[in-house]
Amino acid sequence: MNAATGVTAGHGAGEFAGTGTLLRLALRRDRVLLPVWVLAVAGMVLSIPGPVRDLYDTAAERAEFAASITTNSSLRAMYGPAFSDSVGGLTVMRVGVFAALFAAVMSLLVVIRHTRDEEESGRQELLSAACVGRRAPLTAALLAAAVANTAIALLITAGLSGEGAAGALALGLGVGGTGMFFAATAAIAAQLTGSGRLAKGLTAGALGTAFVLRAAGDSGTADGSSVLTWLSPLGWTENLRAFADERWWVPALFAAAVLVQGYVAYRLAARRDLGMSFLPTRPGPAVGSLSTAGALAWRLQRGSLYGWGGAFLAAGIVFGGITTGAADLVGNNESTQEILQRMGGASGITDAFLGTMATVFGMVAALFVVSSALRPHGEETSGRAEPVLAGAIGRVRWAGGHLVIAFGGAVVLMLLSGAGLALGYGRDPAAVLGAALVQVPAVWVLGGIAVLLTGVSPRAAPLAWGVAVAVLLVGWLGPAVDLPSWVLELSPFGWLPRLPGEGMRWGAVLLQLALAAGLVTGGLAGLRRRDLGTG
Structure with missing residues (x-):
């Protein structure tokens, strides 16, 4: 079946017809998993300030701990540098990268589940036989990821506002922005590959590469200025510097990257038939060996x-x-x-x-x-x-x-x-x-x-x-x-x-x-x- 089949209008709003219905369907299907992911990621962040305050209850102790992290290259590679010795700053150092990492994993699973997995199972072909535009499935998947990442960002912002409203908002934007970056990456992988498993593998590989780049950059520099750190969206999250002279221009990097990747994903989706891919599955041997x-x-x-x-x-x-x-x-x-x-x-x-x-x-x-x-x-x-x-x-x-x-x-x-x-x-x-x-x-x-x-x-x-x-x-x-x-x-x-x-x-x-x-x-x-x- 051609991807354009079932679309009542070839351009404009017709290409997005049914997006709202597909979004509601996606959120209904994930009504348990998405809240679990959102609460787990946000809870991971919000559980840290209390123990930090209990463990290091004086400014001198927090400063000493931040210095021990900053001067240890192995710990910087694992957590990232500590840009501030406040409770909020130490929270970002301790869990910011990992929260962004988990938000990215959630996002790639959501997008591939509602795009390539749906095509692979044959369900998308049935849905596209109705009045569903060719861009609607991809849009609904990205919107579902956006809903989840927005919820994470709002919970982090609200939960950490007592440590500083600006820092809490910056961390929320960093974690949510990283999630949306890899949601868009997964959208591209879903167009390139012929199976959900391979799409997840490619996106997970990109996420792993981002973590390695950030770790390598942070192990070499104590201020996040390494080129390797800036090549990683996880590095963007830490260089937003929540609770430490926030850099409000960094979220624009996330927005630009999501828009560029989204444009590529939509262009690829428009150039292939439903169920097909740009990286076709390699044929097996003429005689089966399994x-x-x-x-x-x-x-x-x-x-x-x-x-x-x-x-x-x-x-x-x-x-x-x-x-x-x-x-x-x-x-x-x-x-x-x-x-x-x-x-x-x-x-x-x-x-x-x-x-x-x-x-x-x-x-x-x-x-x-x-x-x-x-x-x-x-x-x-x-x-x-x-x-x-x-x-x-x-x-x-x-x-x-x-x-x-x-x-x-x-x-x-x-x-x-x-x-x-x-x-x-x-x-x-x-x-x-x-x-x-x-x-x-x-x-x-x-x-x-x-x-x-x-x-x-x-x-x-x-x-x-x-x-x-x-x-x-x-x-x-x-x-x-x-x-x-x-x-x-x-x-x-x-x-x-x-x-x-x-x-x-x-x-x-x-x-x-x-x-x-x-x-x-x-x-x-x-x-x-x-x-x-x-x-």
């Missing part, structure tokens, strides 16, 4: 595992390299020591830091295992599972191929993160690897929840993301805000021994392994009994 469900799952998920693995190894080396300076960074600040001990163990700052980083890697690995374990759900809802299951293959074997990648991949990721930490730290490799691998049972529990929800109902499966995000927030922010221990133990990571400083607790590890096995068994049993696409 003889098992596991081989098919590997073909579909290997690119994702390679990308995650490379990122875990590189991040492990970076964090391992700053481990020896952890004690100097914390100094004699008792509150900071308590946070590290609550998260990583009470056997010394260095061991506590290693334990903390291993836990963080575990929580991030949980996002991979949930994504990978939900792959059968994506295959089912897109209609690709039925032709596979029409052959001589059972549902358990089919889903099992993907679950081997999910759960085995989690082990690989934790091995790579542990190896990176050991390489960067340069000592006690066995203890560091043990600290990383002990996180695997908790990661598997979250993967098991995803399998169980998929087996119960396709509609329930996306709730696994809500569980994973909640665990991430509790584990990351809980120790900083001194949540009660029973709240921290609602997360499976709260049950685990905090290696390398503490002793091994085999009972907790075996209990979580048994729980994960039970969840997977229940999910596969549910998948066998229900009809595909129902439940």
Whole structure:
């Protein structure tokens, strides 16, 4: 079907016909996921000022902490420089880049979900048979991303206004602007590629490149002036300098970049047929080579595992390299020591830091295992599972191929993160690897929840993301805000021994392994009994 088919007018308003309806449909479909993303990103920022004020309750302590960040190139690469030693300035330094990063991830997922994924599933062709203009789907997707990023910006501005209205607005604009930058990048990727998976990969690659450029620039300069920093939109966010002599011309960079990318995306959309792409899918071999469900799952998920693995190894080396300076960074600040001990163990700052980083890697690995374990759900809802299951293959074997990648991949990721930490730290490799691998049972529990929800109902499966995000927030922010221990133990990571400083607790590890096995068994049993696409 030609992209122009079904458009009542070739130019003007006819090309945008149905945009409002498609926007309402997109917001309805994402009525759970978008609020979760918005609250998670905004909550991440708003949870920081209180602990900062508690940890560094005098101007001298805040100035000393800001100086320790500014003079440490590894910490600048991770967080960015501290342009101000106020509570608001330290909040921006601590979480500004990461908030912008998460807003970008949310935006690219939203845009690709409502553009390339819709075309790939065939739903967009049905919608375009009605009075829907050729530019309406792309416009609705960008507007949905704009709604979410505007909500994040407003929440950050309102929540931080007590630290300074101008700084709060600047940070909100920076985080929302970064989200919209990558929403527009995803819009271009959706036109270039023939699959949503490849579009997400290209946009995620651009986001990863932006993070590396910013990190490289900030590691070399303490004032954000590096050319590499300015080449990254994440660098624009920090160079907006919220709470530190704001540069109000920087948001114009975001606006210009979004407009230019949007123009390119619309031009590309106008030059292709619906369902087609500028980067056609490479044809497979004349004789098929995928003889098992596991081989098919590997073909579909290997690119994702390679990308995650490379990122875990590189991040492990970076964090391992700053481990020896952890004690100097914390100094004699008792509150900071308590946070590290609550998260990583009470056997010394260095061991506590290693334990903390291993836990963080575990929580991030949980996002991979949930994504990978939900792959059968994506295959089912897109209609690709039925032709596979029409052959001589059972549902358990089919889903099992993907679950081997999910759960085995989690082990690989934790091995790579542990190896990176050991390489960067340069000592006690066995203890560091043990600290990383002990996180695997908790990661598997979250993967098991995803399998169980998929087996119960396709509609329930996306709730696994809500569980994973909640665990991430509790584990990351809980120790900083001194949540009660029973709240921290609602997360499976709260049950685990905090290696390398503490002793091994085999009972907790075996209990979580048994729980994960039970969840997977229940999910596969549910998948066998229900009809595909129902439940």
